[in-house]
Amino acid sequence: MGNIYVIGPTGAGKTTYLAGLAYWPDRTNSKFRITGITEDAKKIAAKAETIILNGASLEPTIIDGVKIKSFYDLPLYSFEIDIKRQWWQMPEKINLVMRDYPGEIFNELTAGVSNPLHQEFLDESLIKDVVGCLILFHKWEAGSDLFYARVIERFINLMDERDRTQDLRLAVAMSKCERGEIWPGRLDPELDIFKLHLPRTTSILRRRIPYKNLQFYAISTFGVLHRNDPRPNRADELGSPHSVLREPLKWRPYGMISPLYWLSKGKKMGLTINN
Ligand SMILES: Nc1nc2c(ncn2[C@@H]2O[C@H](COP(=O)(O)OP(=O)(O)OP(=O)(O)O)[C@@H](O)[C@H]2O)c(=O)[nH]1
Ligand SMILES: [Mg+2]
Known part of the structure; x- marks a missing residue:
């Protein structure tokens, strides 16, 4: 079982993604069944109902110094993902231990990390029992590339210092990809999202990571909304940075499992079971 951290x-x-995993719809036609193992995973599943379905606005994950004094105070999510396959195929499972990082740590990387608690968090993400990181980015507009490139460069420097550049897997994902401008790019994200909109970031990653x-x-x-109806399942509240699901009953998350499969197994999930 490998630890995987979600950073960005x-x-x-990030938190919405973890809540989505915890609250995975238990539909008969879903190719995956996700079971929360730790108390925290069960707690976030209960919360996910309000986060995902009722649009409760999600607070940024912060280190407030009172509740979170050390890395180990961060909630720990452990999930078991069963991949349903055809009857003649061996069943497959992914076991995951995940932590939800506060984004402020990642943002701070550009300026250099001065807060010792942040440093502890970064160190923990690079210890040997972490097999991989899922790095979420959400901006693709002009200007974002420079910021992401700087952050990624610093992060890879830290990997280097801790001797992890050769064995830590990085799944770099554009989140919220139902947005019309980037949705068509989802089929070949490296070429049609990353190289196109974040060329500098992509080239640093390709140059420095095996x-x-x-x-x-x-x-x-x-x-x-539907395979044949690519309108985003999203309702934006005017003037609010928060988005909520437009039609909760039609919730069909896209692409959430394949990066986890690859991060934990080091091979890609077969095309027939792509979600
Ligand atoms: N359109 C859209 N919005 C999303 C999606 N996932 C999350 N959001 C919205 O993005 C905002 C930020 O989400 P969070 O999950 O809090 O982000 P985070 O990465 O945990 O942020 P920090 O805790 O501050 O580091 C929320 O308003 C979410 O509703 C998505 O798939 N599509
Ligand atoms: Mg968060």
Whole structure:
């Protein structure tokens, strides 16, 4: 079982993604069954109902110094994902231990980390029992590339210092990919989202991370309304940075499992079971 941490700047959708996993719809036609193992995983599943279905606005994950004094105070999510396959195939399972990082740590990387607690968090994300990181980005507009490139460069420097550049897997994903401008790019995210909109960030990653340890993904925890109706399943409240599901009963998250499969197993999930 490998530990996987979800990192990325503030507002990238990390907590929502974890809540989505915890609250995975138990539909008969879903190819996955996700079971929360730890207390925290069960707690967030209960919360996810309000987060995902009723649009309760999600607070940014912060280190407030009172509740979270050390890395070990961060909630620990452990999930078991069963992949339903055809009857003649061996059943497959992914066991995950995940932590939800506050984005502020990632943001701070550009300026250099001065807060010792932040440093502890970064160190923990690079210890040997972490097999991989899911890095979520959500901005693709001009200007974001420079910021992401700087952050990623610093993060890879830290990997280097801790001797992890050769064995830590990085799944780099564009989140909220149901957005019309990037939705068509989801089929080949490296080329049509990352190289196109974040060329500098992509080239640093490709240059410094071994080919086999780096994959690009597009994820949408919200998803679109239907396979044949690619309107985002999202209702934006005017003037609010928060988005909520437009039609909760049609919740079809996109691309959430494949990066986890790759991060934990080091091979891609078969095309037939792609979600
Ligand atoms: N459109 C859309 N919005 C999303 C999606 N996932 C999350 N969001 C919204 O993005 C905002 C930020 O999400 P969070 O999950 O709090 O982001 P975070 O990465 O945990 O942020 P920090 O805790 O500050 O680091 C919320 O308003 C979410 O509703 C998605 O798939 N699509
Ligand atoms: Mg958060």
